[in-house]
Amino acid sequence: MSKPIYVLSGPNLNLLGVREPEIYGKETLDDVRALCEARATSLGRSLVFRQSNHEGQLVDWIQEARTEACALVINPAAYGHTSIALLDALKMLDIPIIECHLSNPAAREAFRRETYVSLVATGLVSGFGSASYELAVEAAAGKAR
């Protein structure tokens, strides 16, 4: 059995469904998890799906993914725009990294137009709501060894 795809989500995404639904959609993070699990299963892959509001926790999980994951899907949320710590952790990975956003940050405020994660991401999926996660899982499965 190959290693799982890690799907990590950053701050405030625990409140999906309640948080600015006109931007992020009405589905909850549990709904997104179910979509990701179904897509992974259909592709013969397993998933580890986690969310944290804490930068250091995300760094720990990225480090864990270095040895335990076949690929990483990450929605860094606001930390994508601010966190050199996440970037430095991601730089140590030798697996595909798929950056994922529910909205299209490039079409929003100027401070959202760039992320540190993009510097090291294999590819980026954004703007499709919860489907961004499903597409990112599919891309991760396709790129994983």
Ligand code: DQA
């Ligand atoms: C987000 C976009 C970020 O700019 C924002 O800070 C988020 C969510 C998205 O999924 O669209 O928290 O990553």
